[in-house]
Amino acid sequence: RRQFLNDPDDLVAEALEGFELAHPHLVRWNRDPSYVVRAQAPVRPKAALVSGGGSGHEPLHVGFVGTGMLDAAVPGQVFASPTALQVAAATRAVDTGAGVVHVVKNYTGDVLNFRIAAEIAADEGVRVQQVLVDDDLATDPQLTGNPDGPGRRGTAAVVVVEKVCGAAAEAGADVVEVAQLGRRVAGSARTLAVALQASTSPGERRPSFDLGPQEVEYGVGIHGERGVGRRGFATAAELVPQLVHPVVEALGLRRGDAVLAVVNGLGSTSGLELSLVFREVTALLGGAGITTARSLVGSYVTALDMTGCSVTLVKVDDDLVRLWDAPARTAALSW
Amino acid sequence: RRQFLNDPDDLVAEALEGFELAHPHLVRWNRDPSYVVRAQAPVRPKAALVSGGGSGHEPLHVGFVGTGMLDAAVPGQVFASPTALQVAAATRAVDTGAGVVHVVKNYTGDVLNFRIAAEIAADEGVRVQQVLVDDDLATDPQLTGNPDGPGRRGTAAVVVVEKVCGAAAEAGADVVEVAQLGRRVAGSARTLAVALQASTSPGERRPSFDLGPQEVEYGVGIHGERGVGRRGFATAAELVPQLVHPVVEALGLRRGDAVLAVVNGLGSTSGLELSLVFREVTALLGGAGITTARSLVGSYVTALDMTGCSVTLVKVDDDLVRLWDAPARTAALSW
Amino acid sequence: AVLDAQRARGWWESFDRQVEERWEELTELDRVSGDGDFGRNLRSAVRKARARLVGAAPDDVGAVFAAVSAGFLDTGGSSGPLFGMYFREFAKAAGGLPVVGADVLARASRAGADTVQRLGGASVGDKTAVDAMVPAAEALERAVAGGAEVTAALTAAYRAAAAGAHATTGMRARRGRASYVGDAARGVVDPGALAVAWFYERGATAA
Amino acid sequence: AVLDAQRARGWWESFDRQVEERWEELTELDRVSGDGDFGRNLRSAVRKARARLVGAAPDDVGAVFAAVSAGFLDTGGSSGPLFGMYFREFAKAAGGLPVVGADVLARASRAGADTVQRLGGASVGDKTAVDAMVPAAEALERAVAGGAEVTAALTAAYRAAAAGAHATTGMRARRGRASYVGDAARGVVDPGALAVAWFYERGATAA
């Protein structure tokens, strides 16, 4: 696998430059320190939403900057946390006095840098709240048996947190309310992912790990790393239950519950396949008496060019559905 | 490369079922004959827009059904034309008496089946106009030296035709005006594509052709077929001019002209790379004094999981830009 | 004698059985001169037509051919839409008629050959189904002018179509997929033309 | 003697030169006990700090450390943000002061060690920079209690930090990336702790 690339070290900056050029009406890229904000600063004071993390997950997070979602996204290098200074600068840039909510995927570097940025911003008088997103069931301490580890990774549920919190902020919720809402969403979301082929780092020729012809990598995250184990390659009808059932169980979903389901492509999975997987997901949920109240099907939280997909379920009530349905205008999500 | 799949023969139907389930507010899938229409039939008579073609190009075309774009999309099997009966049924289903415009990518099967469908519909009193999209410069008879062949293939420019014609139809243009507009857009659009890796057909393990480590396939279409020749793998800064310069020349673009630029991923090309390619495109155009008035960067017209991208330029004036900017509400394009 | 809906169905069912029994021969021919899917495409179209005939039990001759046409128009390949439009001319010519004579069949056959040529762009000599369709139409017209009734007219059409199909053996393809293989296709009969001959042969025998 | 902005810059520039000359040693250590990028991360942070110092020419001691802190906070890895917050306490303690004494350095060093422990979650004995930071703060506090001036206090801090760093050799990592390699890291000094010792050593010599 090769890439459209110049110097791998310049990839992120060149891509951000291209992203800004492609969406001049939506975003503005601050080159140094690097962060992306809405083209129009909020016209009125509102709780601001900032997220970020390593690059290579596009459209996450820069693709979600805009009305109804993020006020700023802070991209690090590929699969590497942005620096605390980037995050602090972005936080400063979007604060209108109403405070800032940091939406952070649970990775050591991200957590550390966002926490530090929050302290710096707080010293300067910005009210910062953090929402930690840790939805990846594959890394649940209860499953891995490692209670001292960093805990569940943050993956595709972050899109739902950003959408719902963005809608609440737009509607006037204050910074504490938005953060509480975000924590509630994160707490009721779990994800499992499976890869059919590893991703290839920029400038490399070989995928980061090899799979036998009859193997899939189960429980992968979004940084090209190995998952929690190998399983057998099989039809979608056999693979999808292995993602859905543990999630349903972990969330304690019951007959009559309603969920928002995210079927997320990890980079190289075709639209046909994602639609097909979604069909399997709804069938499984329907069979268990669980309503798929809303859904998102597409490649939104990727791992470069990994072939694979994740299934995220978020238990929802009418309030969350309303916030999900509220308008958004971003490069990657718009309705 | 493997896929999320059950029986390969069922892929398209299962995916369409999933697609409908994911977008119940936007589309309705008619199972037999198979076509996708807007969930709400047009509330008032307007010229209707129908497109279609082989599947495997998702989100094209089903992802563009909705307000401001298509009234119906007619999907064939993977890389195979829909049948005339499907197209005729879809045409009938969306005609409000104001007539129907067929947007057809130039492939023998598509042209034949849409033409037949138009005759059948015309016999039943439907006014049908056809817009043939043939933007692929790699298959231009002037370049291939084969004047008897089927001519330039239709590729990514079809999105622009659908968007602009959709906006005009929504604004009340009649079926002849919409078709004339579509022909004008198609006539001022050219595309070139390059692949870094071939696509893999559903159920197959091997890509449809192999490339040496220092080769790229230049001038590919969207059906996984070979291009017009091998070229050397190189940086984006070296590859992108090979796409942009011939297109600029073929369109006779000059200093002061304005274009809409589409940088389209063929399936497995990451968002970072597409943004980076777009940066190269705008730089090249800017250097030639050509304004990138509007752009579309993303994977919109794919060839399953092909790694590669195409660059489409469409010469635009203020009218076209206005129609491009008009609202659209579809699964894949929304603003 | 004339053709009523029941005899028209019998004609088609006889063709249908022939296709089910011998589709592989057509595939073999397409393997040499094309992409090797014609037999399967034709069988698929015939099965779709069958489903429609069973579902609708049409009671006029036009309706029988309308069901057949729809079956083909709902099938892929080049043969599906072109043959679909061919049979559609039969449906049109016989539309609403409980019985038809040789004159109607001659008009239908001519209109069908014209339509296929218009849509597919092939002329006689291009090694396509047209090479059987055009002689069949001419034979039917001659038979009608000579006062022949349906069975005699169809027999003449069958002979002409078979001769036309046979003549494709020495031709070099210029249309359709076979055109890509060029000289390799010389020496085999065009499978589409052969299918046209089968169609009229079944008419002469069963109708 | 006290520390003014010029001497603070001299101290830092001396550390900067040491990192440029010897960063590969740190990388080697991180290769054994971590992921082998610490030297490069530190060099990158030091260069960013340098650019800020050159650009701003700070004229109080706090501003010197603020520039240093920002350089680290703008760098990746675990060391970037943690060391950035460490130096930030120096910037805070000396904020707005044209000159500072040993007491201010002692307060800064203690606050820095506390902050790094709070943010990074490591305690003494976990084989991290904390193993040098905590003894350095204690030594500075003792020196101040004993009435020492800046150079003497920094010399004491250096000795304590170096001893602390040395003591990490026998430790098993529990925090940071080194924790994944477990026992393999035993036998080498923690590079972050060593860098802290270098920092105080340069202070004792150059400041």
Ligand SMILES: Nc1ncnc2c1ncn2[C@@H]1O[C@H](COP(=O)(O)OP(=O)(O)O)[C@@H](O)[C@H]1O
């Ligand atoms: N342009 C054409 N005009 C008339 N008949 C055609 C044309 N193209 C193909 N055919 C007929 O269709 C037959 C092949 O049908 P089929 O295999 O289903 O189509 P494809 O060529 O798309 O695979 C040929 O043997 C020929 O008789």
Ligand SMILES: Nc1ncnc2c1ncn2[C@@H]1O[C@H](COP(=O)(O)OP(=O)(O)O)[C@@H](O)[C@H]1O
């Ligand atoms: N939690 C922590 N607390 C204090 N120091 C730490 C911690 N984690 C790492 N360090 C220090 O950082 C050094 C490694 O830094 P670096 O290589 O830049 O980070 P990374 O471990 O992310 O690659 C270690 O030698 C250690 O001294």
Ligand SMILES: [Mg+2]
């Ligand atoms: Mg064929």
Ligand SMILES: [Mg+2]
């Ligand atoms: Mg074929």
Ligand SMILES: [Mg+2]
């Ligand atoms: Mg390290």
Ligand SMILES: [Mg+2]
């Ligand atoms: Mg590291």
